[in-house]
Amino acid sequence: MGEKTINYDRLKQGGFLHQKQHDEDLFSIRLRIVGGQLSAEQLRALADASEKYGKGEVHITARQGLEISYIPFEDADALLDELEERGVRQGTCGPRVRGIVACQGNRICPRGLIDSEDIAKKIDDKYFAMELPGKFKFGVTGCPSSCMKAQENDFGVMGGLEPEWVEDKCTYCKLCQTACPADAIRVEGKTLDYDREKCILCGQCRLICPKDAWAVSKEGYTIYVGGKVGRYPRFGVKLTELVDEDTLFRVIERSIEFFKKEATPGERFGDTIQRIGFEKFRTFVLE
Structure with missing residues (x-):
C-alpha cells in the first residue's frame, strides 16, 4: 500500500492549519469557541489534549478562538474524538462563516x-x-x-x-x-x-x-x-x-x-x- 494522501483543502475546512514544519507534517487545530465562552470542563479537556498530543500549549487567536499546535496528522482524529466527548468541537477556516x-x-x-x-x-x-x-x-x-x-x-x-x-x-x-x-x-x-x-x-x-x-x-x-x-x-x-x-x-x-x-x-x-x-x-x- 502507498502512503496516505493528505487533502489539505479538506483539512482546512475543518480548522486544520498546516504548520511551517512541513517535514514533520504538523498541524495547528482550530477549535469552535462561541463568543469566547468556555466551561471549566472544556478548559480541562483542552489542557489534557494539548499535553497528550501537542506540546502542552493552547493559543488564543485574535477572534476568541483556540488552537492546539504541533499535532501530528496521524493523531488528529483521536484528538478531535476526545475533545468532542468533552464538549469541545472542531473549528473552521476558508470561505465560510467563521467563529462568532x-x-x-x-x-x-x-x-x-x-x-x-x-x-x-x-x-x-x-x-x-x-x-x-x-x-x-x-x-x-x-x-x-x-x-x-x-x-x-x-x-x-x-x-x-x-x-x-x-x-x-x-x-x-x-x-x-x-x-x-x-x-x-x-x-x-x-x-x-x-x-x-x-x-x-x-x-x-x-x-x-x-x-x-x-x-x-x-x-x-x-x-x-x-x-x-x-x-x-x-x-x-x-x-x-x-x-x-x-x-x-x-x-x-x-x-x-x-x-x-x-x-x-x-x-x-x-x-x-x-x-x-x-x-x-x-x-x-x-x-
Whole structure:
C-alpha cells in the first residue's frame, strides 16, 4: 500500500492549519469557541489534549478562538474524538462563516444592553461553517463601547438604547450630562436639553441617574455591515439601528442571500456591497 494522501483543502475546512514544519507534517487545530465562552470542563479537556498530543500549549487567536499546535496528522482524529466527548468541537477556516465573537453583554457587564452571548450562540447554531463565496465574520457587542469591534466585522451587531427624559423625576443634578460621552445632554438650572442627533444610544444617562429620570424609549440591535481588517481594512457602515431580534435575523438571512448571489469567489462582503452599491444592498435586505 502507498502512503496516505493528505487533502489539505479538506483539512482546512475543518480548522486544520498546516504548520511551517512541513517535514514533520504538523498541524495547528482550530477549535469552535462561541463568543469566547468556555466551561471549566472544556478548559480541562483542552489542557489534557494539548499535553497528550501537542506540546502542552493552547493559543488564543485574535477572534476568541483556540488552537492546539504541533499535532501530528496521524493523531488528529483521536484528538478531535476526545475533545468532542468533552464538549469541545472542531473549528473552521476558508470561505465560510467563521467563529462568532461576542462580549459578555448584559449578563455580566453593567454597560451591556443586549444578551450578546445568546445572540452569538443563535448565529453560531444557524450559520457556523456555512459555505460562502468568501470568509464571513460576525461580531456581537453589547453596547456602543464596541469592545468586540462590531464595525470591523462583515456583519456587526451592537446593543443600543434610546433614552427618554422623565421630567417630573429629574432633580437637574447634571450627572447625566457628566456621564454622556457624546455631549448630547445639557443642563442649565431647571432646563434640560437632549439632542437625539448627537446621542450614540449607549444608555449611560439611564445607568447613572439616581432618580430614574431617564426611561427607555426604544432598545434593540444596531447593525453594521462590510467591515474588515487585514491588508486592506475597512470600517463597517451602519445599516439600521434599534431593530428587534426577528428583524435582526431576517437581515442576516437576506445579507447572506445577497452575498451568495452577488459575490465573486474569494470576495469579502464589504467589497461586494461596494461593487454592487450600498443602496441596492440596503433595498435588498430591508425592503
